[in-house]
Amino acid sequence: MTNEIYYSGGNTRQMSNTGANLASESVSLLVKVFPWFREDDYYSISTPAFHEVLGERVITCCLPLLATDALAGPGYALGNRKFCLDTQTSFLRLYRLFDGEKPGWLPPSARVLFIGENRAEYGRPYNDKADTFHDIYFAGDEAEIEAAFGLPERRGKYETYYGATVKNGQPVRVKQYLYDEQGGFSDWDVIWMMHAKKAAKAAPSN
Known part of the structure; x- marks a missing residue:
């Protein structure tokens, strides 16, 4: 079962549970390139997708929260x-609640939920291009966002979200995340609310 699909220009990526046919094909690729890869470390694995900034094919594997x-x-x-x-490198992508100022290039209805930042892992080869960008993830009026970034009309039957890859303060690509039904990946706003409440409880009281 496909949990998520995103479009970035002419590039497409699908995410599915480990053990699914799509995931199994990616696992076969990963085992050949990364001898230390262990499928059991992840709960979801993507198809390979070309990353426009890194300039190569990337497979994304989701870690359980305890592992993160x-x-x-x-x-x-x-x-x-x-x-x-292609470079036989890897890195961590870490997502936290967005707490900065909303970028001016976002349309009025856009609400930023998360920021995704890259981190090298000690002792593992790293693509230095990952230091040059981050991603922000947002929701908003679909028609307004499509018009603002010149995106085709693509919308999930259940929910649609967006991710912008930011380099030197400006978006260099905007991804459309489509969900046709509710699932573990589909409710970004609910996940945001859960973690916002958790962060509020952990904050020191005056």
Whole structure:
């Protein structure tokens, strides 16, 4: 079962549970390129997708939250490992609640939910291009966002969200995330609310 699909220009990526046919094809690729890869470390694996900034094919593998906490510390809503097939490198992508100023290039209805930042792992080869960008993830009026970024009309039957890859303060690509039914990946706003409440409880009181 496909949990998520995104479109970025002419590039498409699908995310599915480990054990699904799509995931199994990616696992076969990963085992050949990364001898240390363990399928059991992840709960979801993507198809390979060309990353326009990194300039190569990338497979995304989602880590359980306990593993993310162990690798990066608490405070993240999600963590995954990006496997760069052509350079045989990898890095962590860590997602936290967005707490900055809304970028001026976003349309009025856009509400930023998360920021995704890249981190090298000790002792593992790393693509330095990952230091040059981050991603922000947002919701908003679909028609307004499509018009603002010149995107085709693509919308999930259940929900649609967006991700912008930001380099030197400006978006260099905008991804459309489509969900045709409710599932573990589909309710970004609910995940945001859960972690916002958790962060509020953890904040020191005056």
